[in-house]
Every structure is written in structure tokens, then in C-alpha cells.
Amino acid sequence: MILSDVTIRDAMRAGRIVIRPYRPESLGTNSYDVHLGPYLSVYEAPALDARAPNRVREFRIPPEGYVLVPGQLYLGVTEEYTETHGYVPFLEGKSSVGRLGIDIHSTAGKGDEGFCNYWTLEMSVKLPVRIYAGMPVGQLIYFEISGPVARSYGAKSSAKYRTVSAHPTPSRMHLNFRDRRPSRRTRPARRRRAAAGRRG
Numbered sequence: 001m002i003l004s005d006v007t008i009r010d011a012m013r014a015g016r017i018v019i020r021p022y023r024p025e026s027l028g029t030n031s032y033d034v035h036l037g038p039y040l041s042v043y044e045a046p047a048l049d050a051r052a053p054n055r056v057r058e059f060r061i062p063p064e065g066y067v068l069v070p071g072q073l074y075l076g077v078t079e080e081y082t083e084t085h086g087y088v089p090f091l092e093g094k095s096s097v098g099r100l101g102i103d104i105h106s107t108a109g110k111g112d113e114g115f116c117n118y119w120t121l122e123m124s125v126k127l128p129v130r131i132y133a134g135m136p137v138g139q140l141i142y143f144e145i146s147g148p149v150a151r152s153y154g155a156k157s158s159a160k161y162r163t164v165s166a167h168p169t170p171s172r173m174h175l176n177f178r179d180r181r182p183s184r185r186t187r188p189a190r191r192r193r194a195a196a197g198r199r200g
Contacts, residue, residue: 101126114152
């Protein structure tokens with residue numbers, strides 16, 4: 001079930017949902033509007049590597065706005081810091097943003113119970129669009145969870161995005177490869193045969 005405006009307010013009073021800064025006018029019927037933070041990042045390399053950290057160039061959105069162009073991935077960040085305890089948050093783009101041809105996330109619309117951070121946005125556009133820091137960019141929707149949670153996101157040692165930052169966070173996919181070194185048993189058969197030949 002999706003939480004209503006009344007239930008979201010009740011959960012905030014109970015400390016189960018945290019939104020900072022909070023604007024009462026941003027609370028919708030069953031969602032909360034979040035705003036674009038002041039920073040954008042772009043990857044520096046023309047080709048990215050999933051097994052390695054990829055360098056980014058971060059810059060502040062100027063007061064006159066910044067034009068996003070097609071074919072470029074931009075990492076943005078929400079102005080709001082949020083916490084969600086006992087619910088599952090979803091971040092979706094606002095319809096007015098979508099009608100400008102702006103996608104605010106590639107795949108990462110679902111948050112996790114226990115996520116406590118700013119939201120990094122994976123932004124792309126269909127047409128050149130000028131954007132501004134502080135503009136409404138998305139909406140948070142909260143779902144109830146059926147059953148107890150064994151480990152909250154913040155308690156998982158494998159959680160890669162626990163470090164709180166008001167800046168866009170680039171992909172940390174490379175951390176998934178750190179413990180995947182091939183053992184002797186998993187070496188290719190060709191290498192095993194070559195090693196056996198040398199011993200003979």
C-alpha cells in the first residue's frame with residue numbers, strides 16, 4: 001500500500017520518515033516532491049569500466065541554469081536528505097519534468113528500507129533543456145512492507161552507498177569485483193594443462 005499525505009506526516013512525527021529540509025507545500029496527496037541540488041557530475045572518460053572507479057568532474061549549477069544535452073549522462077543529487085525506517089521509498093520523476101524530456105534515473109528508482117542519505121540522480125534528456133538548482137525534480141512515494149526486515153540497508157556491510165554526501169555519488173560497481181579473484185580451482189583448463197606440461 002502507498003502511504004497517504006496524512007500517513008507520511010504521522011510517520012515523520014514518529015521519526016520513521018525524515019525529510020530535510022521539509023516544505024509543507026511539497027507534500028502531495030500520496031507523495032513528497034524533492035528538488036534538484038546545486039551540483040552535477042559528468043564522467044571524464046569516453047568509455048566507462050564497470051570493474052574500476054571512474055573519474056568524474058563535478059560542477060555547481062550556475063544561477064542562470066545549465067543546459068543538459070542529449071547523449072550525455074549527468075549525475076545530479078536531491079536537495080533533500082531523507083531517511084526511511086519501516087517503509088520502502090520509491091523516487092519517480094515529476095510529470096512536468098518528464099514532459100520536458102528529462103529522465104531523472106536510469107534504473108535506481110527503488111530505495112531500501114533503512115536508506116539514510118541524499119538521492120543521486122542519473123539524468124539524461126531527449127532534447128537540450130536548461131535546468132536550475134532548487135527546481136522540483138522528482139517525487140518520493142512510500143510503500144508499506146509486509147513482514148519484518150532482517151537487515152536494514154544501513155546495517156548491511158555490503159551496502160555501497162551508506163556514506164552520507166550532499167554531492168552526486170558515482171557508480172561503485174567496482175566494489176562488487178573486489179572479492180572475485182579466481183582461485184586455482186577456477187583457472188581455465190588451458191592454464192591447468194600448461195602448468196601440468198611444465199611439471200612433466
